[in-house]
Amino acid sequence: MTILLKENIHWVGQRDWEVRDFHGTEYKTLKGTSYNSYLIREEKTVLIDTVDHRFSREFILNLASQIDLASIDYIVINHAEEDHAGALSELMARIPGTPIYCTANAIDSITGHHHQPLWNFIPVKTGDSLDIGNGKQLVFIETPMLHWPDSMMTYLSGDAVLFSNDAFGQHYCDEHLFNDEVDQQELMEQCLRYFANILTPFSPLVTAKINEVLGFNLPLSMIATAHGVVWRTDPAQIVGKYLEWADHYQENRITLFYDSMSNNTRMMADALAQGIHEADPSVAVKIFNVARHDKNEILTQVFRSKAILVGSSTMNNVMMPKIAGMLEEITGLRFRNKKAAAFGSYGWNGGAVDRIQTRLMDAGFTTSLSLKSKWRPDGSALEACRAHGRQLAREWALATPPGSSRVAAPAAAKPAAQTPVAPAGDVGPAMQCSVCQWVYQPELGEPLQGVAAGTPWSEVPDNFLCPECSLGKDVFDVLREKAA
Secondary structure (H helix, E strand, O other), rough: OEEEEOEEEEOOOOEOOOOOEEOOOOEEEOOOOOOOOOEEEOOEEEOOOOOHHHHHHHHHHHHHHOOOOOHOEEEEOOOHHHHHHHOOOHHHOOOOOEEEEEOOHHHHHHHHHHHHOOOOEEEOOOOEEEEEEEEEEEEEEEOOOOOOOOOHHHHHHOOOOEEOOOOOOOOOOOOOOEEEHHHHHHHHHHHHHHHHHHHHHHHHHHHHHHHHHHHOOOOOEEEEOOOOOEEEOHHHHHHHHHHHHOOOOOOOOEEEEEOOOOHHHHHHHHHHHHHHHHHHHEEEEEEEEOOOOOOOHHHHHHHOHHHHHHOOOOOOEOOHHHHHHHHHHHHHHOOOEEEEEEEEEOOOOOOOHHHHHHHHOOOEEEEEEEEEOOOOOOOHHHHHHHHHHHHHHHHHHHHOOOOOOOOOOOOOOOOOOOOOOOOOOOOOOOOEEOOOOOOOOOOOOOOOOEEOOOOOOOOOOOOOOOOOOOOOOHHEOOEEOOOO
16 A cells, blocks of 8 residues: 655555564564655656565565556665665565665665675765756755664655654554644654654754754755654654754653562652652652563653662662663663662662662763662651652752762762863863764874874864764763763
């Protein structure tokens, strides 16, 4: 089947109602997903993206029922992951030699997935265009690290349609294709979940790339995503949401998540939440057991929150494994401008709380005093938890300037506060790329770009690019020393 977007554009993708895991098992697709492929028929016929490799046969049969495959003049691949380009091998077996337009990085990725280095690849860069007749052009816009190095968007002039790749999409399956046809609350929940779990690490790039695209002053009638709905009614609304979410987003919300062996840490979590609510009834408080709740929902709540509390029982003098895994994911997502504290119960030694506190500091959170409770909390211990919750609510209700380094460490183990790493002399701190983590060290400079040793970051040219991911200065942050 196909769905008409505009007179000359059809959706020829695939719905997947059953899928429940994405990126291995890292993202739970509880609402299914869709793999959106688009067929443009002007003087030239263009296919934009394919579908997941598991649906290759269905995709080819459906496409062949709509059009003679040999009449496809060009294929555009905005992104080389298998859920976008998975059907390429079966398609190219039928129309070998058809030009494939994609970024240079995508050629490497497509070749790595399909092992066909002799396909007719045409590499494109931002601003390159392809004339498809009837006065219309496809204009290509590179979007590296949104969310892969190979990613790009494609804009169709005349019809003012932006084929946006993963940006503005959702893992969301519905028999309706357009944003105005589906449940609006459900749609925005899935948009937020998608951004929080996939695009958060690249927030600085989201802002920069959206502003770059807006700077082209292109009319926009529709955003055709790679997953989920097509935005045909007020497409600017999701662009505005992305700009909001990418700007150190937080709500008046505190999230607690924990794991517990004997229910003791759960009792602490309940009492802490009670104390927070007593001191600040206006704040939303959510509690999750990481062993029983959807991990991606927890991460979405962390994204929405101004602060988090992370709790664990101590097992073998370390934190529970599921908490350790969550903290590793949170570190990778690189949340900004959020506060945090650790808590937990213990018997012989409370090492888990100290480790959590240190990991939170390493992850960039501004940390507050942690809390430990020995054995099962009794009435007085629970009241101490409530009092601690009240203290945190009052502390976190106060505005803390972004970038504040205020840190309170647990009394039992006092790790060092994060401080900028500065080399000897007056050349300023080292700077780290927030996308690939490459570090600019002023004392070394970057000779390959003509930046001499001893050049402070403020004097590095504005056209400087990260040697690893080729992104600009605006994605760099001050490198902070890991807690001891």
